[in-house]
Each structure stands twice: as C-alpha cells, then as structure tokens.
Amino acid sequence: MLDKxxxxxxxxxxxxxxxxxxxxxACNPKADxxxxxxxxxxxxxxxxxxxxxHALTFTLQDALIRFHRxxxxxxxxxxxxDHAGIATQMVVERNLEKEGKTxxxxxxxKFIEKVWEWxxxxxxxxxxxxxxxxASADWPRERFTMDDGLSAAVRKIxxxxxxxxxxxxxxxxxxxxxxxxxxxxxxEVDQRETVGKMWYxxxxxxxxxxxxxxxxxxxxxxxLGDTGVAVHPDDERYADLIGKHVVLPIVGxxxxxxxxxxxxPEKGSGAVKITPAHDFNDFEVGRRNGLEMINxxxxxxxxxxxxxxxxxxxxxxxxxxxxVAEFEAQGLLEKVEExxxxxxxxxxxxxxxxxxxxxxxxVDAKTLAQEPIKAVEEGRTRFVPKQWEKTFFEWMRNIxxxxxxxxIWWGHQVPAWFGPDGEIFVEETEAEAQGAADKxxxxxxxxxxxxxxxxxxxxxxxxxxxxxxxxxETEELKRYYPTDVLVTGFDIIFFWVARMMMFGHYGMDEVxxxxxxxxxxxxxxxxxxxxxxxxxxxxPLTLIDEYGADALRFTLVAMAxxxxxxxxxxxxxxxxxxxxxxxxxxxxFCEMNECRPDPAFQPAGVTSTLNxxxxxxxxxxxxxxxxxVEEYKFNEAAQAAYGFxxxxxxxxxxEFAKPVFHGEDEAAKAETRATAAWVLDQILVMLHPFMPYxxxxxxxxxxxxxxxxxxxxxxxxxxxxxxxxxxAEEMDWVVELISSVRSVRSEMNVPPGARLGxxxxxxxxxxxxxxxxxxxxxxxxxxxxxxxAVFEAPAKGAAQTVVGEATVxxxxxxxxxxxxxxxxxxxxxxxxEGEISKLSGKLGNEKFLAxxxxxxxxxxxxxxxxxxxxxxxxxxAYDRLAAL
Numbered sequence: 013m014l015d016k017x018x019x020x021x022x023x024x025x026x027x028x029x030x031x032x033x034x035x036x037x038a039c040n041p042k043a044d045x046x047x048x049x050x051x052x053x054x055x056x057x058x059x060x061x062x063x064x065x066h067a068l069t070f071t072l073q074d075a076l077i078r079f080h081r082x083x084x085x086x087x088x089x090x091x092x093x094d095h096a097g098i099a100t101q102m103v104v105e106r107n108l109e110k111e112g113k114t115x116x117x118x119x120x121x122k123f124i125e126k127v128w129e130w131x132x133x134x135x136x137x138x139x140x141x142x143x144x145x146x147a148s149a150d151w152p153r154e155r156f157t158m159d160d161g162l163s164a165a166v167r168k169i170x171x172x173x174x175x176x177x178x179x180x181x182x183x184x185x186x187x188x189x190x191x192x193x194x195x196x197x198x199x200e201v202d203q204r205e206t207v208g209k210m211w212y213x214x215x216x217x218x219x220x221x222x223x224x225x226x227x228x229x230x231x232x233x234x235x236l237g238d239t240g241v242a243v244h245p246d247d248e249r250y251a252d253l254i255g256k257h258v259v260l261p262i263v264g265x266x267x268x269x270x271x272x273x274x275x276x277p278e279k280g281s282g283a284v285k286i287t288p289a290h291d292f293n294d295f296e297v298g299r300r301n302g303l304e305m306i307n308x309x310x311x312x313x314x315x316x317x318x319x320x321x322x323x324x325x326x327x328x329x330x331x332x333x334x335x336v337a338e339f340e341a342q343g344l345l346e347k348v349e350e351x352x353x354x355x356x357x358x359x360x361x362x363x364x365x366x367x368x369x370x371x372x373x374x375v376d377a378k379t380l381a382q383e384p385i386k387a388v389e390e391g392r393t394r395f396v397p398k399q400w401e402k403t404f405f406e407w408m409r410n411i412x413x414x415x416x417x418x419x420i421w422w423g424h425q426v427p428a429w430f431g432p433d434g435e436i437f438v439e440e441t442e443a444e445a446q447g448a449a450d451k452x453x454x455x456x457x458x459x460x461x462x463x464x465x466x467x468x469x470x471x472x473x474x475x476x477x478x479x480x481x482x483x484x485e486t487e488e489l490k491r492y493y494p495t496d497v498l499v500t501g502f503d504i505i506f507f508w509v510a511r512m513m514m515f516g517h518y519g520m521d522e523v524x525x526x527x528x529x530x531x532x533x534x535x536x537x538x539x540x541x542x543x544x545x546x547x548x549x550x551x552p553l554t555l556i557d558e559y560g561a562d563a564l565r566f567t568l569v570a571m572a573x574x575x576x577x578x579x580x581x582x583x584x585x586x587x588x589x590x591x592x593x594x595x596x597x598x599x600x601f602c603e604m605n606e607c608r609p610d611p612a613f614q615p616a617g618v619t620s621t622l623n624x625x626x627x628x629x630x631x632x633x634x635x636x637x638x639x640x641v642e643e644y645k646f647n648e649a650a651q652a653a654y655g656f657x658x659x660x661x662x663x664x665x666x667e668f669a670k671p672v673f674h675g676e677d678e679a680a681k682a683e684t685r686a687t688a689a690w691v692l693d694q695i696l697v698m699l700h701p702f703m704p705y706x707x708x709x710x711x712x713x714x715x716x717x718x719x720x721x722x723x724x725x726x727x728x729x730x731x732x733x734x735x736x737x738x739x740a741e742e743m744d745w746v747v748e749l750i751s752s753v754r755s756v757r758s759e760m761n762v763p764p765g766a767r768l769g770x771x772x773x774x775x776x777x778x779x780x781x782x783x784x785x786x787x788x789x790x791x792x793x794x795x796x797x798x799x800x801a802v803f804e805a806p807a808k809g810a811a812q813t814v815v816g817e818a819t820v821x822x823x824x825x826x827x828x829x830x831x832x833x834x835x836x837x838x839x840x841x842x843x844x845e846g847e848i849s850k851l852s853g854k855l856g857n858e859k860f861l862a863x864x865x866x867x868x869x870x871x872x873x874x875x876x877x878x879x880x881x882x883x884x885x886x887x888x889a890y891d892r893l894a895a896l
Contacts, residue, residue, distance in 0.1 A: 013603065014596070014599060014600045014603055014710075014713055016600075017593075017596070018560075018592060018593065018596040018706065018709075020559070020560025020561070020562065020563075020592070020705065020706075021557070021560070023705055023706070023709045024144070024146070024560065024561055024705045027704075027705055027708050027709060028143055028144075028146070030722070031148065031708075031722070031724055032151065034722060036148070036722055036724045036725050037089070037148045037149060037150050037151065037724075038150050038152070039086055039087060039088035039150050039153075039492070040086050041086075041487045041488055041491050041492075042487075043086040046084060046085060046086035047085050047086065048085065048086045048087075048088065048491050048492055049077075049080040049081075049083075049085035049086065049087045049088070049496050050087075050088045050089075050090070050492040050493075050494075050495040050496050051073050051076060051077060051088075051089050051090070051495060051496060051497055051498070051499065052090050052475055052476050052479065052495050052498065052524075052525070053070075053073065053089060053090055053091045053092060053149055054069065054498075054499075054500055054508070055091075055092045055093050055094040055155075055157060055472060055475060056093055056094065056138045056139075056142075057093070057094050057096035057099055057100075057138075058093045058094060058095060058096055058100060058131060058135040058136055058138075058156070059096050059099045059100050059103055059135070060096070060137075060138045061137060061138055061141065061553075062138055062141035062142065062144075062145065062552055062553055063549075063551075063552065064534040064542065064549075064550055064551075064552050064580060065501060065533070065534055066138070066142075066552070067145060067534075067552035067564065067565075067568060068531055068534050068568050068572065068578065069499055069500060069501065069531060070142055070145055070147050071145065071564075071565045071568045071569060071702075072499050072529070072531060072568075072569070072572060072646060073089065073147075073499045074089075074145070074146060074147050074148055074565075074701070074704075075565075075569060075641065075646065075701040075702055076497065076499070076641065076701075077089045077148055077149075078148055078700060078701040078704060078724065079638070079641050079701040079728070081148070081724070081725070082697065082700065082701070082724075082725075082726060082727055082728040083638075083727070083728050084727055084728075086491075088150055088153075088488075088492050089147075089148065089149040089150055090149070090150065090153060090155070090479050090480075090492075091139070091142075091147075091149035091150065091151055091153065091154045091155075092154050092155035092156060092157070092475070092479060093135070093136055093138070093139065093154075093156055093157070094157050094468060094471075094472055095156065095157045095158040095422065095423065095468065095471070096468060097418060097420055097422050097423040097465060097467075097468045098192060098194065098196070098200070098360055098418070098420060098468075099360065100127060100130075100131070100135075100422050101115075101127070101420050101421060101422040102192075102360060103130065104123070104126055104127050104130050104422075107126075107130065108126070115421065120421050120463075123421055123422075124421060124422065127422050139151075139154070141553060144553065144556055144561060145552070145556070145561055145564075145565070146561050146562075146565065146704045146705060148704070148724065153479075155478075155479045157468070157471045157472060157475075158423075158424070158471075161478070161481065162471060162474070162478045162479070163424055164440075164483075165474050165477075165478035165482055165483060166424045166466065166470065166471050166474065166478075167424070167427045167440045167441075168440060168483050169474060169515065169518070169519055170426070170427055170438070170466070170470075171427060171438055171439060171440050173375065173518070174438040175438075177376070178375060178376045178379060178380065178518075179373060179374070179375050179376070179416070179438075180373070180374055180376070181371060181372070181373055181374070181428075181436060182371070182372065182374050182413070183369060183370065183371050183372075184295070184369070184370075184372065184374065184413065184415070185289070185290075185291075185292055185295045185367045185368065185369055186367070186368060186370060186372055186415045187200075187201055187356070187365050187366075187367065188311070188313075188365065188366045188367070188368030188370065189358040189361050189363065189365060190311065190312050190313035190361075190363055190364075190365075190366060191358065191361035191362075191363045192358065192360070192361050192420070193311050193312075193419055194418045194419040194420050195368075195370070195372055195415055195417065195418060195419065196358060196365070196418075197415075197467060197469060197507065198506075198507070199469075199503070199504065199507045200358065200359050200360065201356045201357070201358065201359065201365055202356070202357045202358070202359040203354040203355075203356055203357075204354060204355050204356075204357055205352070205353075205354050206352075206353060206354070206355055207350055207351065207352050207353070208230055208350075208351050208352075208353045208355065209230065209348055209349065209350060209351055210228050210229070210230055210280075210348070210349045210350075210351040211228065211229055211230075211232050211336060211339075211345065211348050212226050212227070212228050212280070212281070212345070212346040212347045212348070212349075213226070213227055213228075213229065213232070213235065213261070213285075213339050213344055213345060213346065214226050214344040214345075214346055215227060215241060215258040215259070215260065215261065215285075215344075216258060216259050216261070216344075217253060217256060217257075217258050217269075218256065218257040218258060218259050218266060219256075220256075224258075224344070225241055225243075225250070225253065225258055225269065225281070225283045226280075226281040226283060226346050227241060227280075227281065227283050227284060227285040228280040228281065228284075229285055230351060230353060231290075231332070232332045232335045232336050232339075233308075233315070233328045233329075233331040233332045233335060234285075234287040234290040234291065234308070235260070235261075235262075235263075235285060235287070235335065236262070236263060236308040236315065236318075236319045236320070236323065236331070236335070237287045237288075237289050237290055237306045237307065237308040237318070238260055238263075238265075238267055238285050238286060238287050239265075239267050239286060239287070239288060239298065239303040239304040239305070239306055240267050240268050240269070240270050240285075240286040240288075240297070240298065240301060240303040241258055241267065241268075241269045241270070241283055241284065241285055241286060242269075242270050242271070242272040242274055242275045242283070242284045242286050242297055242301075243269060243270075243271060243272075243275050243282060243283050243284075244271070244272070244273060244275045244276065244277045244282065245271035245272070245273065246277070247275070247277045247282050249277075249282060250269065250282070250283065253269045254269055254270070254271045255268070255269065256268075256269050257269065261338075261339060261342060261344055262320060262335065262338055262339075263319070263320060267303075268301075268303070269283075270286075270297075270301045270303070272297050272300065272301060274293060274296075274297050284297075286298055286301075286303060288303055288304070288305040288306075288369075289305045289306055289307040289308070289368075289369040290307070290308070290309065290366070290367050290368070290369070291367055292367055295367075295369075305369055306318050307368070307369045309328060309366060309368060311368075313327070313328045313363075313364075313366050314326060314327055314328065315328070315331050319331075322334075323335075328366070372415045372416075372417045372464075373415070373416050373417040373426060373428075373464065373466075374413040374414060374415055374416065375413065375414040375416050375470075376413065377411045377412065377413060377414040377514065378411050378412075378413075380514035380515075380517070380518060381408045381409075381411050381510070381514060383513075383514075383517035383518075384408060384510060384513035384514055384517060384523075385405065385408050385409065387513065387517070387523050388401055388404060388405070392523050392526070393513065393523045393525065393526065393527070393528065394526065394527050394528070395527075395528050395530060396527055396528065396529045396530065396574070396644050397530065397574045397575045399575065400502060400505060400528070400530045403502070403505060404505055404506075404509075404510065407505070407506045407510065408510060411510075414467075414511075415467070416466050416467045416469075416470045417462075417464040417465070417466065417467070418464060418465050418466065418467055419463075419464055420465055421463075421465065422465065423465030423466055423468065423471075424465055424466045424470070424471055425461065425462070425463075425464070425465050425466075426462040426464045426465065426466060427439060427440055427441075427445075428445075428461070428462040429442065429445040429446075429449065429459040429460065429461050429462070430459065430460045430461075430462065431449050431452070431453065431457055431459060432457055432458065435449075435452065437449050437452070437459065442459075442461070445459060446459060469507055469508060469511055470511075472508060472511075472512075473508070473511035473512050473514065473515040474512075474515055474519065475512060476493060476494070476495055476512055476516055476524035476525065477489060477493050477516065477519060477520050477524070480492055480493055482519060482520070483519075493520060493522070493524070494516070494520075494522050494523050494524055494525060494526060495524060495525045495526075496525065496526055496527065497525055497526065497527040497528070497529055497644075498512075498524075498525040498527070498528045498529070499529045499531065500528070500529075500530065500531070501530065501531060501533070502530050502532075505528075505530065509528055512524045512525075527644075529644045531572060532572070532573075532574075532575065532576055532577040532578055533577045533578070534550075534568075534577070534578045534580050535577050535578065535579055535580065535867070536548040536550065536579070536580065536581070537579050537580065537581035537583075537584075538579070538867070538871060539577065539579055539867030539868070539870060539871055540867060550580055550581075550582070552564060555582065555585050558582075558585075559585045559586060559588075559589040560589060560592065560705070560706075561705055562588075562592055562702075562703035562704070562705050562706045563585050563586070563588040563589035563591070563592055564585055564588075565702055565703060565704075566588045566591065566592075566650060566654075566702050566703055567580070567584050567585045567587075567588045568580075569646045569647070569649070569650045569702045570588070570646075570647055570650035570651065570654065571584070571647060572646040572647050572650075573645075573647040574644065574645065577867075591654065591657075591658065592703065592706050594657070594658055594662055595657060595662075595695070595699075595706060595710070596706070596710070598657075598661065598662045598666060598692070599692060599710050599714060601666060602666075602688050602689060602692055602714075603714070605669075605673045605685065605688070606685055607685040607686070607688040607689040607692070608685070608686075608689050608714075609689045609690070609693055609714060609715055609718070610686045610689065610690070611718070613686045613687075613689075613690050615627040615630075615631070615687075615690060615731045615732075615734045616731075616732060616733075616734045618683055618687055619683065620672075620680060620683060620684065621738075621739045621742055621743060622665070622668050622669065622672070622684065622739075622743065623683055623684055623687040624734075624736040624739035625665075625736065625739040625740055625742070625743035625744075626660070626661070626665045626687060626691055626743075627687060627690070627691065627731065627734045628734055628735040628736050628739065628740055629656060629660050629740070630656070630661075630690075630691045630694045630695075630731065631694075631731040631732070631734050631735065632735065633652055633653065633655075633656040633660075633694075633698065634694055634697070634698050634728070634729065634730075634731070636648075636649075636652040637649045637652050637653050637698045638698075638728065640652065641701065649702075650702060653695075653698050653699050653702070656695070657695050657699070661691060661692075661695060664743075664747055665688070665691070666688070667789075667793060668743075668746075668789055669684050669688060671788065671789065672684045673685070689714075692710075692714070693711075693714075693729075694729055694731070696710055696711050696723060697723070697726065697728060697729050698728075700723050700724070700726075704723075704724065707723055708722060708723045708724060711723035711726075742782055745779070745782055745815070745816060746782065746786050746789065746790065748815050748816075749783075749790060749794070749815050749820065750789075750790060750793045750794045752813050752815050752820055753768075753770065753794040753795075753796070753820065753822065754794060755813075756811050756813055756820075756822055756892070757795070757822075759885070759888070759889035759892060760811055760824060760828055760889070760892065760893070761828060761836070762824070762827060762828055763827075763828075764795070766795070766827050767795055767796060767797035768795070768796050768797065768822050768823070768824070768827065769796065769797060769798040769799075769800065769822075769823055770790075770794070770796050770798065770799050770800070770820065770821070770822060771800050771801075771802045771805070771806075771810075771820075771821040771822075771823070772799070772800070772801050772802065772818050772819070772820060772821075773801075773802050773803065773804070773805055773818060773819040773821055774817060774818050774819055775801055775817070775818035776817060776818075779816060779817065779818055780801045783799055783801070784799075787799050802821070805819065805821050806821065806823060808825075809823055809824060809825035810822055810823045810824060810825070811824055811892050812892075830893055834890065834893050834894070837886055837889055837890045837893065838890070840886055841883065841886045841887065841890065844879055844882050844883045844886065845883060847875075847879045848876065848879045848880060848883060851872055851875055851876040851879060852876065854872060855869070855872055855873060855876060
C-alpha cells in the first residue's frame with residue numbers, strides 16, 4: 013500500500029542510487045539496431061555550485077535524454093567538468109594565503125600539484141549536485157578538460173592550427189587584468205554602468221599660434237600614449253588641418269591629424285584623440301593610418317618609462333588627477349561634463365580592466381568562422397529559436413582574432429618553445445621541439461618553454477569530439493559525432509557555441525551538433541536578473557530540499573517558453589509540489605479501488621463510453637507531449653501533460669469512475685479498473701522526463717515485481733489509433749455542461765449547498781439522450797436536483813448559458829439576492845476599472861516607457877492584461893444578473 017504522503021527526500025536518494033547501480037544511464041556503442049542520440053553536457057566549472065541557470069539547462073537536457081531513451085534510442089549524455097583556469101587558480105591561491113604563502117613560494121610545478129590535490133578533494137561538487145537534480149548522464153564516461161586524453165587533443169589541434177598559419181603570435185590589444193596579471197576573455201569582463209566624466213582637452217596645432225583642436229576623453233591618463241588625432245574626412249571644420257600636427261601637451265610629442273571615418277562629426281568636437289596601445293577602436297585606426305603604438309602602462313596599470321619623468325610609477329588613477337590638474341594649469345582644460353558610460357571590470361578580480369598591448373597567441377577566427385557560417389546558412393546547424401541565428405551571424409561575420417593565451421599557471425601550457433634568439437618551435441612534445449630546434453640551428457641549443465596557458469574556451473571548444481577519443485578514431489567518435497543538440501544560454505553563443513563549431517568543422521570536417529537550443533534567463537519573480545548584490549538569488553538546492561527535485565524541474569520545464577525569460581518564485585515551485593501530491597493521491601485512490609496494471613490490457617478493446625474517452629485522451633496527450641519535446645516546446649509539453657493529468661484524469665475521469673467502482677456491474681468495474689491503471693501508467697511515462705523521481709517510485713510500487721524494467725528504461729508507449737470521436741464528443745459535452753453550471757454558480761455567488769434545477773432548451777434528441785444517460789453524474793457534480801428538456805425559457809429569474817446547440821437555463825429565483833449581488837459586482841468592477849485606468853495611464857506615458865527597465869514595463873503590461881481579464885468576467889456576471 014502506498015504511504016499516505018510522498019517523501020521526496022527519502023525517495024530521491026534511494027532511487028538515484030538504484031538508477032546508477034543498474035546502469036540505466038549507460039550508452040551502448042555496440043547497439044547496432046538502435047539509432048544514437050547524443051548530447052554533450054556543457055562542462056560546468058570544477059569550482060562551481062549549482063545555480064538556477066544550471067538547474068534550467070540541465071533539467072531541459074535531462075528531459076530530452078530521458079525522453080529519447082524511452083523512445084528506444086541509444087542515448088549518450090556525455091558528462092564532464094571544465095578546469096576553469098582563473099577561477100580554480102584563485103581558489104587554490106586563497107587557500108595558500110591562509111598558510112601565509114603565494115604560488116611563487118611554491119614554484120609552478122609544486123603549485124600545479126596543489127591544484128590537483130584540491131581537485132581530488134574538493135573539486136567537482138557540482139557533479140553530485142546534478143545527481144540531486146536527477147541528471148541521468150553516463151557518469152562512468154565523465155571527462156575533465158585537463159585529463160590526459162583531452163590534454164593530448166589540445167596539443168594536437170594547437171600544433172595543426174599553427175602549422176597552417178591559423179594560430180600565430182602577435183602584439184595586439186587584449187583585455188588585461190592588472191590584479192590577476194593576465195589577459196581575459198570578453199566573457200570575463202563585467203560591464204558596469206556608471207556616470208563618469210568626460211574631460212575636454214585642447215591640443216595646440218603646431219605652428220599656428222592660438223589654434224587648438226579639442227578632444228574629449230573619459231580616461232585622461234591614456235593621453236600620454238596619444239599618437240594621433242582623427243577627424244572625419246568630410247568634416248569641413250578640420251579640412252585645412254588634415255596632414256598637419258598638434259603638439260601633445262605634457263609630453264611635447266608631435267602627432268599627426270589624420271582623416272578617418274571613425275571620427276563622428278556629430279559627437280563632441282568631432283575630433284578624436286587616438287591612443288592605439290590603449291583602446292580597441294584606436295588600435296584599428298592606428299593600424300589604418302600607420303600611427304605609432306606607445307604603451308604607457310605596465311602590468312599593474314602603473315605609468316611606465318614611456319611617459320615623462322614625473323609620471324613614471326604612478327597608479328593610472330593618480331596619473332589621471334595629475335594630468336587633469338596640469339591641463340587646467342596650462343589653460344588647456346576646456347570643460348568637464350558628466351558622462352553616462354560603462355566601465356569594464358574583471359568579474360573575478362573586481363578591478364577596472366585595461367586594453368593593453370602585449371605579445372599573445374591568437375587564433376585566426378575569421379578564417380575558421382567561414383564553415384560554421386555556411387553550416388547555419390545551409391541549415392546543417394539550426395538555432396532554436398531561429399532569431400538567434402541573427403546574433404550568431406553578426407558575431408561571426410565581424411569576428412576579431414581570438415586571444416587564446418593566459419598568463420596563469422593552471423591550464424594547458426602552450427606547446428611552444430623559444431630558441432636563444434627568440435625563434436619559436438611549436439610541437440606536441442618537448443623532444444619534438446628540441447629536434448626541430450637542433451635541425452634549425454644545426455646544433456643543440458637550450459630551449460625555454462612558453463609559460464602561458466591556453467584560454468579555457470580553447471579546450472572546451474574541442475569538447476564534442478575530444479570527449480569521444482579524438483584524435484584517435486574510436487568507436488564512440490564514429491557513432492556519437494555529430495551530436496544531436498546543444499542546450500545552452502544565449503550569453504555563450506559566441507564564446508563557446510561558435511568556437512565548438514569552428515573546431516568541429518576544422519577537426520572533424522562536420523558540424524558538432526545539428527540543433528542549438530537557446531534557453532532564456534531565469535529571473536526572479538519580478539523579472540529582475542538575479543544577483544547577490546540585489547539579494548534576490550534563488551538557490552535551487554534549497555528548493556530541492558524544501559519541495560523536491562521534481563517540483564523544481566517541472567516548474568522550470570513548464571515555464572521554458574521559447575524566447576521568454578522565466579520568472580522564478582518559490583510559490584511556483586510550491587504549486588508544482590501540489591501537482592506531485594495530486595498524482596500521488598490519484599495513485600492511492602486507484603490502488604484503494606483495486607486498479608492494478610494488467611499486462612494483457614488492450615486500450616483499443618474497451619467498450620464503455622467513459623473508458624473509450626479516457627484512453628483516446630491519454631493517447632492524444634502522449635502524442636502532443638512527444639511532438640512538443642521533439643520541437644523543444646518544453647512548456648507546451650508540460651502544459652499538455654499537466655492539463656490531462658490534473659483535469660482530465662484526476663478531476664473528471666476518476667470522479668466519473670466512482671459510481672462504476674461502487675456499482676454492481678462487475679464487467680464494467682473490471683474494465684474501468686484496468687483502464688484507470690493503464691492510463692495512470694501512461695501518465696507516469698509521459699511525465700517521467702520531467703518528474704523522474706515521483707514517476708519511477710510510483711511505477712515500481714504500483715507494478716510491484718511484475719515490471720520488466722525500471723521506468724527510466726521503459727519504452728514510450730504508442731497506444732495506436734484508439735481515438736473514438738463519438739465517445740470524446742459525448743464525454744466532453746458532459747464535462748462542458750458541468751463546468752458551465754459550476755461557472756454560473758460561482759459568478760452568481762450561489763450558496764454551495766443550494767441544489768438547482770437545470771433546464772435544457774433547443775437540445776437535439778442526441779443531446780437529450782446524453783443528458784439522460786449521465787443524469788446521475790451531472791446532478792452529483794453540478795449540485796443539481798433535477799434535469800429537464802424544455803421548449804421555452806421562463807420569463808425571468810433564470811441565468812442562461814450555451815453548451816453546444818442547447819441553451820442551459822438555471823432558475824435562481826429565491827436562491828440569491830439579485831440586488832445584493834449586483835451591488836457586490838458593481839463595487840468589484842469599480843475597483844478593477846480604477847486599476848486598469850491607472851495602469852493604462854502609466855503605459856501611455858512616453859517618459860515612463862523610455863526610462864523604465866524593459867522587465868518593469870513587461871510586468872505592468874501583464875498586470876493590465878490580468879486586470880482586463882478580471883473586468884470582462886465581472887461584466888459577464890453582471891450582465892447575467894441584469895438578465896434576471
């Protein structure tokens with residue numbers, strides 16, 4: 013007998029251990045008769061813990077994996093973790109700080125040993141958290157981006173790309189973190205909105221007494237590295253100055269005035285100072301115009317020896333103050349204005365990032381981007397929703413060289429060695445590099461290995477095929493590549509998705525995945541982005557502790573509408589825990605009424621109208637759910653399964669079945685019991701991808717030892733063509749009639765205990781026959797004391813509604829106080845109309861629309877729509893009363 017209540021915590025721990033021990037999550041490379049289905053788990057950082065974004069993406073992946081496993085596919089969900097270069101190094105360095113040490117005290121080799129020790133003891137906690145979520149990955153195949161096989165793949169592709177000229181060393185601008193002393197990717201830059209200042213400086217024109225050119229800057233300290241001033245070639249104000257020079261104040265350097273379309277005549281003075289070594293846009297202007305590149309900052313963002321004596325060694329912000337003061341003293345500070353702007357900060361260091369000119373390793377991303385672009389254009393890789401293709405194309409068609417080197421110790425060390433004269437030898441091993449050097453120099457020389465490591469995105473770009481054994485031609489590589497779908501967020505389309513596509517086409521000459529499903533963001537209940545500073549972060553593990561994994565998973569799936577952010581709240585999760593309880597109670601009801609699974613049951617063979625109706629609805633719902641999952645319409649799948657389970661099965665079928673269960677017709681009783689058990693099984697099957705724990709527990713307990721397999725291995729049931737149009741029409745009519753009566757009772761505020769009489773006008777003979785066949789049910793569930801077919805409606809005192817071709821008449825004279833109810837509705841209408849007026853006024857205010865954040869505007873529009881819906885219902889109710 014099922015327990016009275018469902019204990020999620022107890023069941024989840026027990027079931028997950030059973031799943032793993034039984035091997036139900038494993039793929040089978042030798043399963044020749046099965047079509048493979050592959051998803052590569054986006055490897056979470058080894059330092060990470062489960063957050064709500066993870067919960068969403070891994071829930072959706074698991075839903076797909078469990079669904080396709082039940083479809084009979086040979087499923088591989090490849091798990092693993094990323095070594096997270098900077099994040100992991102910072103964790104270990106903080107641990108060393110507690111001992112009063114730095115990594116430099118240990119040296120590189122000993123420090124790396126410490127990192128591996130940390131990884132063995134504390135790394136990968138997120139993998140166990142994914143198990144708590146119910147993730148059914150093939151865990152024995154778990155990979156790590158720094159394991160031996162993946163490290164060999166990284167060296168192999170780096171060397172191949174270098175030999176083809178697609179990886180090279182160059183002096184270019186990078187995002188430099190002055191605290192961590194490394195280049196970082198754009199994804200690791202936190203763009204913070206602020207109100208800064210714009211300083212306008214006058215630069216004297218050489219040889220023209222009193223003539224100056226005004227330039228604006230938000231970073232005065234960079235002027236020490238100015239090597240030009242740009243004006244638009246069509247700007248008549250500066251036509252006579254193009255080709256001439258200004259004298260850079262403080263420094264005294266002559267710098268040319270050049271014509272370049274980068275200068276915007278409508279912005280500021282129309283003249284722009286150019287600092288090629290400290291601004292990404294200026295770098296390109298400088299290259300176009302042959303300007304000198306002068307770096308005036310060191311790795312700590314202090315002024316270096318390329319600046320005048322009085323500035324060397326100053327922090328950049330100290331130098332800023334001194335420069336502004338000197339311009340003002342010389343009468344060359346024209347004005348200072350407040351300036352709304354974004355300032356780049358390192359997301360881990362918390363310091364302002366500097367564009368810095370330095371020697372780094374770069375990938376020729378523009379060349380590698382061509383095949384991925386073509387693959388998306390031709391539909392070989394498809395973005396869902398399709399709108400993300402535009403974002404992909406914009407990024408890829410304007411792609412810049414990709415800086416792949418990092419100045420840290422934890423990561424894949426660049427396989428490059430320097431000869432005594434700086435000649436670079438790129439090989440997979442030191443022995444091969446030594447051999448190449450000896451041949452080059454004609455003698456044995458000492459080599460020095462590049463100390464840089466590769467960007468974490470470099471190794472993770474190989475993930476779809478390196479995890480399958482590449483560069484070896486393994487069984488798994490042949491069978492599971494390319495993969496079927498990548499599920500991820502929009503924020504890493506460029507950083508990870510695009511780079512996997514580049515390397516997939518290069519290394520495998522094939523797309524790495526056929527579909528890219530881009531899910532939305534999980535926000536708080538007000539539509540705000542979650543952040544620790546706002547205090548609105550919702551911890552998925554806390555929700556799992558409180559409500560169970562299934563309730564959280566179903567909440568995420570039910571809200572995962574394409575292109576729409578998820579507004580998460582604890583109340584929603586609590587609501588879907590109630591759904592879990594509803595299913596559990598329905599199973600207990602079936603058990604108490606002796607509804608047991610019958611292996612010989614044939615849904616197409618049922619005879620009663622009620623049973624023909626419910627098996628048809630079950631089969632229809634299963635097909636709807638399957639189609640929605642295949643099309644990545646997760647919310648539609650969840651809504652279809654939820655609606656059928658809660659409403660059609662629990663609220664209607666089981667209520668309709670009660671008289672049968674309590675009746676004397678043993679044949680009808682046996683058929684309805686078997687039908688109820690079969691339909692409950694279908695519910696467990698269709699809900700399993702979303703709610704694996706509850707469904708697996710019920711599957712095992714209801715079926716006992718008779719089940720051939722766990723639900724996780726069970727095939728998705730295809731009941732065949734069991735639809736019965738006549739049965740569906742009849743029972744749907746009964747449901748609609750009862751629902752309509754209940755709705756009128758609610759609107760009219762009819763006392764729950766009051767029994768009404770129902771009259772059916774203009775009903776066809778078939779409708780009258782239906783009413784008579786199901787009279788007992790209708791009376792009980794609609795709280796009626798009589799049913800009657802009539803030819804004329806009463807003159808007054810009755811509420812009317814329409815069901816099918818017939819008019820439903822409910823005499824209410826003496827049952828309710830009409831005047832009192834009209835007054836109540838008038839009061840409610842006045843209140844809601846006031847709310848509508850207030851919201852409409854706000855949304856009609858152009859200033860509000862211009863200034864308010866998009867999520868606030870969206871929330872106000874939702875509130876208006878809800879209020880208008882409430883108003884319409886109240887008006888309908890009022891009109892019914894007026895008709896009395």
